[in-house]
Amino acid sequence: MNDMTEAPSMSDAAGLQDGNGAANPCRADGPSFADPNSDHYRFLADIPVxxxxxxxxxxxxxxxxxxxxxxxxxxxxxxxxxxxxxxxxxxxxxxxxxxxxxxxxxxxxxxxxxxxxxxxxxxxxx
CATH class of the missing domain: 2.30.330.10 (SpoA-like)
Structure with a gap:
């Protein structure tokens, strides 16, 4: 990813909040980080570990x-x-x-x- 055009927006994260408005990326019905086609995967894929x-x-x-x-x-x-x-x-x-x-x-x-x-x-x- 060379620029921020593919970065997730705040509207993409709307489904990743629990009842208190806190981020909850592990919700079973939320987007999967393991899906290589998801925006989240592409966002994280270039982070060195x-x-x-x-x-x-x-x-x-x-x-x-x-x-x-x-x-x-x-x-x-x-x-x-x-x-x-x-x-x-x-x-x-x-x-x-x-x-x-x-x-x-x-x-x-x-x-x-x-x-x-x-x-x-x-x-x-x-």
């Missing part, structure tokens, strides 16, 4: 970190055959597996997680 993949994690004491040298191996708390977490702005959205594409790492989405979608939070970076 950070996608990250968590291979695993571990808690270490500071002295253990200070003792790391070249060649040290840190064992992560995830089994090698487990799916990896795919996060968008810090919120788990899917599970996947590592693939290689032209010599680069990639991730194949194997399962989309729907339970966290409603509780998504915004990550603010300075």
């Amino acid at each position: 950070r996608l990250s993949v968590e291979v695993g994690n571990v808690s270490l004491k500071l002295c253990e970190i200070m003792n790391l040298t070249e060649g040290s191996v840190v064992e992560l708390g995830r089994q090698a055959n487990e799916m990896l977490d795919i996060n968008v702005n810090g919120t788990l959205v899917a599970k996947g597996e590592v693939v290689t594409v032209d010599g680069r790492f990639g991730i194949r989405v194997a399962e989309v997680v729907t339970k966290n979608v409603g509780g998504a939070r915004v990550e603010r970076r300075a």
Whole structure:
């Protein structure tokens, strides 16, 4: 979207209010944000988000970190055959597996997680 000609107007948002006049975009009878033809989707589609993949994690004491040298191996708390977490702005959205594409790492989405979608939070970076 290069200009604001496709941006939703206030009249478009009229159906997105609850009985108290507050915005309620999650109403079941309101427009769907998941519909790629909706004005809301086009409005949000160009917003950049950070996608990250968590291979695993571990808690270490500071002295253990200070003792790391070249060649040290840190064992992560995830089994090698487990799916990896795919996060968008810090919120788990899917599970996947590592693939290689032209010599680069990639991730194949194997399962989309729907339970966290409603509780998504915004990550603010300075």
